Amino acid sequence: MNLKNKVAIVTGGAQGIGRAISLRLAQAGAKVVVNYNTSEAKANLLVAEIEAMGGEALAVKADVSKFDEAKQLVDAAVTTFNTVHILVNNAGITKDSLLLRMTEDQFDQVIDVNLKGAWNMIKHTSKILLKETDAKIVNIASVSGILGNAGQTNYSASKAGVIGLTKAVAREFAGRKVNCNCVAPGFVSSDMTDLLNDTQKETWLSQIPLGRFGQKEEVAELVLFLVSKESSYITGQTISIDGGLVM
Numbered sequence: 001m002n003l004k005n006k007v008a009i010v011t012g013g014a015q016g017i018g019r020a021i022s023l024r025l026a027q028a029g030a031k032v033v034v035n036y037n038t039s040e041a042k043a044n045l046l047v048a049e050i051e052a053m054g055g056e057a058l059a060v061k062a063d064v065s066k067f068d069e070a071k072q073l074v075d076a077a078v079t080t081f082n083t084v085h086i087l088v089n090n091a092g093i094t095k096d097s098l099l100l101r102m103t104e105d106q107f108d109q110v111i112d113v114n115l116k117g118a119w120n121m122i123k124h125t126s127k128i129l130l131k132e133t134d135a136k137i138v139n140i141a142s143v144s145g146i147l148g149n150a151g152q153t154n155y156s157a158s159k160a161g162v163i164g165l166t167k168a169v170a171r172e173f174a175g176r177k178v179n180c181n182c183v184a185p186g187f188v189s190s191d192m193t194d195l196l197n198d199t200q201k202e203t204w205l206s207q208i209p210l211g212r213f214g215q216k217e218e219v220a221e222l223v224l225f226l227v228s229k230e231s232s233y234i235t236g237q238t239i240s241i242d243g244g245l246v247m
């Protein structure tokens with residue numbers, strides 16, 4: 001899969017799954033705009049790593065939950081690389097708590113980053129993507145948005161929202177050959193899953209047919225496929241990558 005001359009924005013692209021995606025798209029030849037919110041040092045290191053392997057990358061700070069900052073991120077991409085062909089909405093947070101204890105702020109923060117952030121980025125890239133040929137949007141959802149997880153009413157709602165957003169955008173943009181799909185990871189080893197305690201990890205492991213957590217690089221390979229021309233006839237789909245947890 002070759003992304004030569006393609007420009008990609010990866011939100012939350014400096015760390016965790018986002019970092020693996022940024023690196024994989026760069027390895028395939030894309031110019032990558034690595035968005036970060038707090039991980040500035042990691043973003044700069046990643047840009048240096050991509051440049052060292054002969055690629056092009058740009059680190060841009062933006063809180064994607066803020067409409068204006070999301071626009072500034074897209075503007076920075078266009079200023080440096082002229083256009084955008086690929087948008088990967090990866091930025092996400094958790095604020096887990098049982099509903100009885102969850103605060104309004106915990107609910108709002110998760111919706112703002114995970115769902116509104118994805119909408120903000122699609123909104124600001126839309127005119128650019130619609131003018132390009134064969135542009136691609138991939139939104140990172142979660143099995144939590146399909147199954148619903150106790151303790152994650154905010155997160156499950158945000159990720160279910162991302163799946164609905166994906167389908168609506170896929171229908172709106174299909175006429176201009178912009179494909180929009182979702183990737184729904186199960187449990188992938190990362191800072192986010194490190195927050196789970198051992199009992200929670202054991203419980204989930206016992207339900208995963210492949211008997212292990214996923215790797216960030218495995219998610220990145222799926223995203224690469226979905227932003228490549230090889231996936232041209234796939235749109236509006238949510239593809240789980242979860243060791244068989246959801247089937």
Ligand code: NAP
Nearest residue numbers: 012016017036037038039063064091092142187188190192
């Ligand atoms: P992570 O290591 O905690 O990384 C989260 C990423 O989101 C970071 O790059 C962070 O950027 C970025 N981010 C958070 N708030 C942001 C904001 N307001 N604006 C811009 N970027 C922001 O988590 P991860 O496991 O890699 O998760 C990546 C995505 O996969 C998320 O959407 C998550 O919901 C989804 N997912 C993960 C799993 C899993 O098992 N790990 C499972 C299902 C779905 P900074 O570090 O710069 O702040």
